Amino acid sequence: MLLKEPEQGTLADVAAHRLAHSIVTGELAQGQKLNEAELAESFGMGRGPLREALRHLEGMRLVKRIPNVGARVVVLDRKTLSDLYAVREALEGMACRIAALQMTDDEIAQLSALLDSHEEQIKQEGGKVYSQSEGDLDFHYQIVRGSRNEMLMHLLGSEQYQLLRMCRYRTSRNAQRTRPALQQHRQIVDALAHRDGELAELLMRRHIQGAWRSISEMIDKEEKAT
Amino acid sequence: MLLKEPEQGTLADVAAHRLAHSIVTGELAQGQKLNEAELAESFGMGRGPLREALRHLEGMRLVKRIPNVGARVVVLDRKTLSDLYAVREALEGMACRIAALQMTDDEIAQLSALLDSHEEQIKQEGGKVYSQSEGDLDFHYQIVRGSRNEMLMHLLGSEQYQLLRMCRYRTSRNAQRTRPALQQHRQIVDALAHRDGELAELLMRRHIQGAWRSISEMIDKEEKAT
DNA sequence: AAATCTCCGATTGTCGACAATCTAGGCGAA
DNA sequence: TTCGCCTAGATTGTCGACAATCGGAGATTT
Numbered sequence: 001m002l003l004k005e006p007e008q009g010t011l012a013d014v015a016a017h018r019l020a021h022s023i024v025t026g027e028l029a030q031g032q033k034l035n036e037a038e039l040a041e042s043f044g045m046g047r048g049p050l051r052e053a054l055r056h057l058e059g060m061r062l063v064k065r066i067p068n069v070g071a072r073v074v075v076l077d078r079k080t081l082s083d084l085y086a087v088r089e090a091l092e093g094m095a096c097r098i099a100a101l102q103m104t105d106d107e108i109a110q111l112s113a114l115l116d117s118h119e120e121q122i123k124q125e126g127g128k129v130y131s132q133s134e135g136d137l138d139f140h141y142q143i144v145r146g147s148r149n150e151m152l153m154h155l156l157g158s159e160q161y162q163l164l165r166m167c168r169y170r171t172s173r174n175a176q177r178t179r180p181a182l183q184q185h186r187q188i189v190d191a192l193a194h195r196d197g198e199l200a201e202l203l204m205r206r207h208i209q210g211a212w213r214s215i216s217e218m219i220d221k222e223e224k225a226t
Numbered sequence: 227m228l229l230k231e232p233e234q235g236t237l238a239d240v241a242a243h244r245l246a247h248s249i250v251t252g253e254l255a256q257g258q259k260l261n262e263a264e265l266a267e268s269f270g271m272g273r274g275p276l277r278e279a280l281r282h283l284e285g286m287r288l289v290k291r292i293p294n295v296g297a298r299v300v301v302l303d304r305k306t307l308s309d310l311y312a313v314r315e316a317l318e319g320m321a322c323r324i325a326a327l328q329m330t331d332d333e334i335a336q337l338s339a340l341l342d343s344h345e346e347q348i349k350q351e352g353g354k355v356y357s358q359s360e361g362d363l364d365f366h367y368q369i370v371r372g373s374r375n376e377m378l379m380h381l382l383g384s385e386q387y388q389l390l391r392m393c394r395y396r397t398s399r400n401a402q403r404t405r406p407a408l409q410q411h412r413q414i415v416d417a418l419a420h421r422d423g424e425l426a427e428l429l430m431r432r433h434i435q436g437a438w439r440s441i442s443e444m445i446d447k448e449e450k451a452t
Numbered sequence: 453a454a455a456t457c458t459c460c461g462a463t464t465g466t467c468g469a470c471a472a473t474c475t476a477g478g479c480g481a482a
Numbered sequence: 483t484t485c486g487c488c489t490a491g492a493t494t495g496t497c498g499a500c501a502a503t504c505g506g507a508g509a510t511t512t
Contacts, residue, residue, distance in 0.1 A: 009293050010293050010294075010464090010465065010466090011465080011466075012281070012465085012466095013293070035492095035493075036493075036494070037492095037493075037494090045466080045467090046466055046467045046468075047467085047468095047494090048274060048277075048465080048466060048467070049465080049466070049467095051274075051278060051494090051495090052277060052278055052281045055238070055278050055281040055282050055285075056281055056284075056285060058282075058285075059281075059282060059284075059285025059286070060285070061377075061380070067235050067236050067239070067473095067494090067495090068236075068472085068473055068474060068493090068494060068495075069473090069474070069475090069493090069494080070474095070493070070494070079376070080376070080377070083375045083376050083377040083378065084377055086320065086324070086375055086377075086378075087317070087320075087375070087377050087378060087381065089320075090316045090317055090319070090320040091313070091316055091317070093316070094312065094313075094315075094316040098312070149309045149312055149313070150305070150306070150309050151287075151306070151309040151310055151312075151313050152309065152312075152313060154287070155313070155381070236494090236495065236496090237495080237496075238495085238496095261462095261463075262463075262464070263462095263463075263464090271496080271497090272496055272497045272498075273464090273497085273498095274495085274496060274497070274498095275495080275496070275497095277464090277465090293464085293465090293503095294463090294464060294465075294502085294503055294504060295463090295464080295503095295504070295505090296463070296464070296504095
């Protein structure tokens with residue numbers, strides 16, 4: 001699991017994680033109003049910790065707060081996702097370039113092994129798109145970690161990834177893009193293994209651009225449907 | 227002023243801003259323990275809003291919290307700043323490339339005017355390094371806004387800039403780098419005016435790399451001194 | 453003397469109640 | 483009918499007090 005479970009620690013942290021999960025999985029609909037008293041009740045805690053959790057989620061951009069009015073789940077419209085993917089392209093591209101220099105041979109081998117297991121999963125006909133998505137994020141996160149840049153890890157790992165995962169849950173049911181994606185992942189690992197940072201960055205940027213095109217088309221269809 | 231003053235709104239927001247200011251200006255030393263009761267008292271509010279403010283600052287990476295122990299002001303060591311500048315280079319580079327396509331002629335003209343006023347300030351012998359630094363950040367932020375990317379604006383504007391400003395307060399007293407920086411700013415605006423996104427990105431990246439080298443040397447000196 | 457244990461003060465985490473503010477619905481006037 | 487105003491209910495913002503936890507001073511043992 002990508003998201004560590006602090007079922008110990010402060011109640012505020014627990015609430016933040018549970019809320020994040022509910023939002024990412026769509027259990028809480030986009031734009032839904034979040035009632036403090038109600039949520040606190042359902043989590044079996046007071047409103048204090050819950051309010052702290054909401055502040056945290058606000059920082060992660062999973063909820064939008066308005067003073068004296070309340071908090072709502074963020075809505076992932078086209079513009080928001082477009083902006084997100086543009087930022088991702090820049091950051092993960094950079095991560096790739098640096099990771100090509102910083103990752104150990106061992107780490108790169110592990111990355112390759114990760115792709116093998118993904119391939120195995122795909123062969124087993126679909127094998128829950130869910131775990132494929134999570135696996136994909138795993139791949140990306142391992143590279144980000146390889147960059148050794150703490151700020152990058154925080155930005156992409158702990159925070160923005162949640163938005164991405166949220167996006168996946170909405171769109172990735174009919175993900176026939178997994179095969180070409182795997183192919184691209186292999187190319188990237190290849191570039192990393194050859195310590196070719198520039199190539200790795202280029203490939204990662206293309207990969208993310210491709211993902212965005214795919215998502216974008218899906219949004220178009222949804223919009224036409226309505 | 228870059229930082230909007232919400233002297234109205236929730237107490238938590240007020241506290242967050244005042245704390246951020248105190249941290250950025252160095253009024254609160256790096257690594258200093260933040261006592262909730264004490265701060266709440268000094269701000270004339272209860273601990274509830276203050277705790278929410280701390281949660282907010284934690285998201286901004288201005289403070290580091292440990293459950294059941296407390297919050298401390300972040301320490302800007304070499305690694306942290308290095309990571310920050312790497313991220314900045316990628317993000318602001320991207321911002322420049324997009325801004326070259328998105329900014330209106332009017333906005334670019336304003337940017338140019340902003341540089342004129344900076345030049346004026348510099349001519350007046352120093353004219354408070356403080357305002358020069360803030361002016362520099364103003365310049366960078368205007369370009370980020372020109373990219374029309376909300377996520378980027380949030381990332382660089384509302385949050386990470388605070389870390390940068392914090393860094394400036396420590397290092398920029400003997401900033402003899404203002405003249406070449408102004409020159410580089412002019413080049414960037416030129417590239418924007420010619421709608422040359424690639425060049426603008428290249429120049430911005432170089433500019434930020436130069437700034438990092440300058441900061442890095444300064445840190446070296448400080449470390450030798452101790 | 454060094455290391456470990458124990459207890460106490462201080463600090464953080466949490467809750468419940470109250471005040472301030474917003475939203476929705478009904479009422480009256482144009 | 484439609485618009486605006488005003489009251490009532492619900493929701494958020496804030497505070498003070500209590501419980502849980504941690505760090506450190508001092509005592510104890512080897």
